Amino acid sequence: MGFPHKPHERETVVLSQHFGNAEARSLDGWKKVGGYKALEKALGMQPAEIVEVVKASGLRGRGGAGFPTGMKWSFMKPGDGKPHYLCCNADESEPGTFKDREIMRWTPHALVEACAIGAYAIGAETAYIYIRGEFTEPLAEMNRAVKEAYAAGIIGKNAMGMGKRVDVHVHKGAGAYICGEETALMNSLEGRRGNPRIKPPFPAVSGLFGKPTTINNVETLVAVNHILLRGADWYKGMSLSNPKSTGTKLFSVCGNIARPGNYEVQMGFPFKDFLYDVCGGPLQGRQFKAVIPGGVSVPIQNMEEAEATLMDYEGFVERGSMLGSGGVIVIDDQQNMVKVIARIARFFAHESCAQCTQCREGTAWATRILERIAEGHGATEDLDTLLDISEDMTGKTICVLSDSCATPIVSGIKKFREEFEVLIKQRRFHPVTAAVA
């Protein structure tokens, strides 16, 4: 539902059904609304059967990459004699995204249940939920839910009394965007600096503590609960356009829009209707100018592209962007695009782990140039320099933070070049004049 608003009639509430319902936070309340039925069902199945159901549902990773979840799970080989781990990535720090926060705040038991199912399906006895340190309320809720679940024997040595061991632990991060990158998260969990690792080896071979590991986003895991109970066909049937994108998706909407919040719609929902109808359109007297549909790491869309988009993995790519994490940032005509992009670049410069030169130097250099242009001291050659730096920042580093910084710069210059040029043409030569103005 469009928390903090009432559900919109065009939403399809599955994961967000209990947002805003304080009762569903407790174990008793959660059981009343059908909680832990999926885990009971899962523990009665063979792990391979669960993986097959998830494969058949077409569920894809909701953290940003969109990798098929069932396939990811099938890389794990239960019974190979090694300890396996499940990591739940709850380090939601992509600017514009705040859906996992609401899942954990309102339905913490849904995630405990999902982690237990996921762990069982991949042959792991331990699941770690890595939550970013700033999420104090979700952390408190998750800690409480885990404690309740242990006390009730739902997880632990003998989960649900069915003779299987499933441990779930909450791990608190300490403020670093990069720890949302899967291998950086594993390093951080191991008590190291959150530097991403070189791949291969992939986590399914050597992940957390060097053991086979699967890492999934909060929303992905929670969707599995519903898939197990209602079947893969039901989930697949919710796709409105491309059959490769199935189920529902939570979109976090923020920026210059009438009703910001979390909205859950079926994959393939028309983006135009979503922005103008479900989320209430622009603020009074203003007009939309641009949309960043999947967190700041994806290409910026102009309104022509956005209004023609169908909201699924393929739909966003067809219209010049990506679904990403589903964090929709709406920018209206009151904003200066150069300033917006400069602030995005500053974010990446701040969050670069500084392992790779292209990223460490590139993000900071691009930020300096963009801020210079925004302040009215840009030079004509700056745009070419920015594009040049961006090219060197793409595809050359251990993780994609560097690429993520280049993406809004390149798409911004391509789609809103005139805004850059206006600022450069009005160049103010004297810094004192600029400070006064």
Next chain:
Amino acid sequence: MTHAPAFALSPGGHAPEPHVPVFTGDTRKELDELLTRYPTKMAALLPALWIVQESRGWVSEGSMAEVADLLELTPAYVKGVVTFYYMYHQHPVGKYFIQVCTTSPCGICGAEDVVKSLLKHTTCGELGATSPDGKFTVIEVECLGACGFATPIMVNSEFIESVTADNVPQILERFQ
């Protein structure tokens, strides 16, 4: 002329004080319980540092050495980890540590005005500085993950949403 060795000073320039151990009694028990969750001692490092910060308000070099000792790491390693993460304070901060999100989504919804208003009403004057009465420290933070509720701020561990330049004085009344 003799200088105190540089390493004896904490980054904030405070005179070194004898370290009083953090991990005694209940905090020690908490750490021991944490150690059962992971196959390595090192994995308890971040949670251990959180315990330090919660009980002392910041992570001093003495605490880092204590944690290093308990987890069989070197103090240099622990410091390397502490300095990587933004949320560990390496020097004492005001009684109320205020973090304001100014990342793009909040930035386009007026976060800069919230910062100005906070700096004015807390009398901090500038980002990162502590107010003369020692009550407040205000810093900008990158994305608090509550973009739909712009502008979110964090006062110590309390999350406050939808802050505007105008309702800052009213919010600050609670933190005196």
